Amino acid sequence: MSQFSLFSSGIELANLVVSSGLLKLSWDKISELYTELNQSEEIRWKVYQQPQSNCIIVAFVVSPNRTKQLLEEEELVPSSSLPFFHFLRTKIDSSFSISKAAVTLFDCVLDQLSSFKDRVGNSISMIITGHCLGGSVASLFTLCLLKSINQPGTKRPLCITFGAPLIGDKGLQQAISQNLMWNSDFLHVAASQDLVPRFFISPYNPNAMEIDSQIGIYKPFGIFLLCSKYGCSSLEDPEAVSEVLVAMDLEIARNKPPNEQWHMFDYGAVVKRLMSTISFKGISQLSEMIECPRQAGIVLQLQAIGLNRRQQSGDSNPLIAKLEKCEEAFVSKRKMGFDPSKKLNKRKEDMAKLEWYKKVSKSEDKGYYDSYKNRGSKKDLHVVTFKKSLTNYWKEMVAEVERMPQKEEASFRTRWLYGGTNYRRMVEPLDIADYYKENGKKDYKANGRSEHYIKLEKWLEEAGKPLSSQVITRKQNVSASLTEDSCFWAHVEEALIQCELLRNGQEEESTRKKLIEFEEYVMEQIKEYAVSPEIFLGGSSFMQWWKDYEQIVGTSYKSQLTDFMKSRLYQQYH
Incomplete structure (x- = not known):
């Protein structure tokens, strides 16, 4: 990965999303659903069939009056009060919080959604x-769908929200972001003129002149498509998203007319403008040479979302400096990211070398355990390297796995249990x-x-003994x-x-009792054919005991x- 890949690709990825037509398709359904919303309804949802593409769209909208009320009363609900979302807990951190507004609305349609979910094919x-807030409900429903996905090749849902507020704290962010596949299933569209996506990211302060380093307890997850009249760009790093949302809030605060009333923002015009300008290249231009490619990419992205029009350099612009640090940390994390398949082939080589060592040791009539224990030759010393790399990998x-949401943890354990055993x-x-x-x-x-x-042994026990563990099969092998x-x-x-x-x-007395217990063990x-014949080799520690x-x-x-x-x-x- 190049040093500037995150920010240099943000505009291209955003343009790709816009040109796909998914934003227009989704917003058209939302607009249609708003026309059907009754004044007495808090929330309305509907399923739209797309038979030509074997696709369905599930849209959610909430009445403006109810939205205003819930946003004004907003607070976070702890995971201890959210049994339906306990699957998001991890062994490392079992606590998280979700927006009360989102939970309240989700509860209103939970029974209907559960029934619908059971009828949807893979x-x-x-x-x-x-x-x-309809986007907030959409995000929670998507999490429920992701929870139920347990078959390889199952089509994953894509959640597209428009102007949705952040719905959870760092615990929720980590539970979702821990699984890269989950994180990429969320696309949040946020316009620079829309206040709602930034409601809980930082306190509104019209006198602030610099970015507040104390970003609020609400945290973003997923991919953000940030839009302005100048264009759009995408960000995935949650820390960078937080910094940019704060900067957008301050930018609006500087230009906001006194006593302006909050209103529901219409994304129809935004989507239309993006669709009409997507074919033009080079809309954002640098007016001065910036030698650092990373800084140049950041400046272009900020211009596309209506920030940094003066194109200050990284040394004089605190936002650019912060985003540079965010990018460095994000890229570094990705490079070190957990991808078991990356290192698996190398670890298979190490296991093959240990198998060879086991075979050679057996020919020497002492087994690989005692060969390694006594370390009488150079080959025994080489095993230390293989053992270390394998242990580091499995640790x-x-x-x-301990950091994964419980549902993903169980699925992972099943897939990798054979190798771990x-x-x-x-x-x-x-x-x-x-x-x-x-x-x-x-x-x-x-x-x-x-x-x-x-833990590896415990997970095997919880999975139950596989067919290959039956005595007759073990005897044959x-x-x-x-x-x-x-x-x-x-x-x-x-x-x-x-x-x-x-x-x-x-x-x-106690020693003899322990030895009798060992005999029985x-x-x-032996009766279960659960030990290797190597224990009976002449030079083995077991035969020494005997x-x-x-x-x-x-x-x-x-x-x-x-x-x-x-x-x-x-x-x-x-």
Whole structure:
């Protein structure tokens, strides 16, 4: 990504949206719906069929009187009072707030919308649109639709709002923006002369001469198409959107006639003007040379939305300086953005190298766990690099899942659970080897296990055992399988410690009890074909335990495991 890609593409993307005809199509339906709105109605919505394109448009409008009343009484409702939207909660931050006006109107039509949603097929394209507070309701309904999307290839809804106020706080912004696909499903059209999109972004202050750095608690999400009589441009970075909305508010404040009354802004003229001028190129021109491409792109965008007509340089214009910082942070975040598929191929290579290491170690009759634990050759040292890159990748994966809205988290977990399970079963034994290599270390599961392993294991349990986990299937594939319990070797190491304690005459009764429990655990794993045959290799820590334990219990002691081991039935376990 180039250093100026965000702002240099804003005007082109905006022009592309306008030329697509979606704005005109959406506003035409809104205008038609306003003519049908009765004086007694608070909110009205309607479904418009577009049979030629297998598309439907769902439009929302709210009466001007009700709009004025709700905006004047506006406040935020906490997520604890919004059970219908609990799917937006994340494990990292479960709290967010939504506009009371939007929630109040949404509740009025919730039952009707729920019934309609259940009748819509996955193959139908849908545009959800609305004006002013109708746009707020459209946004909430779109979130509900996104929640229900769980099949690959399902057509996603597009929400287009005109002059809608911001509807939530930073918690809501983060829940939506965390999923890039969700964020791109919202297009908010805001005209420079319309006060409503900026109602809650900052307090109205006609005497302010500079941008207030304390931007309000309402936060934007989605893509914003900002319009003026000079043109239009698009912004996606929420911080940049906030800064520009504040600047637009101040610009209007400087030129606003005293005691001007607020009114519902008509976007019909805006859409018509944009459609008529879209074919002209170069409407905004720089009157002076700006050497920095990023600054030049920002200046052109600000001109297109009616700001910065004097074209001050970044050093003397606080807005340009702020937007430069916003862009740098946004581009950096995108570069580092969470895209599992970007790094997945590299991680597959690392897993393949570990598989090769596992195969070579087996040929040396000691298994990859003990080969790594003892580190007797250069190949063992190379594994440290593979293990580190895989662990960093899956720790990042788990952390990002925790930050996702609950619905998206569940979907993600299902898609990536197989890879995460294989990683855990292959790599956690190596972490166990590192843990017990340090003298005096005990109880890995309680004191040394990483949280990301715990979560990956928990998610597998919550998903239920897949068909491949059935005993008959595991028996057929046991020779090539990984031990299912990724903490198996921690149990072995603890059993070795118990044997050492018995030899030293310490904690005899409790120690013997723990060893019997370990016996039962191992035998259960063997019966289920849940352990790899590698545990029976001559140089493995398990076989070392067995030799120690056999000497301790003597020849007269009998159990299922001792019978299995003494009769060498383990040689047929493959």
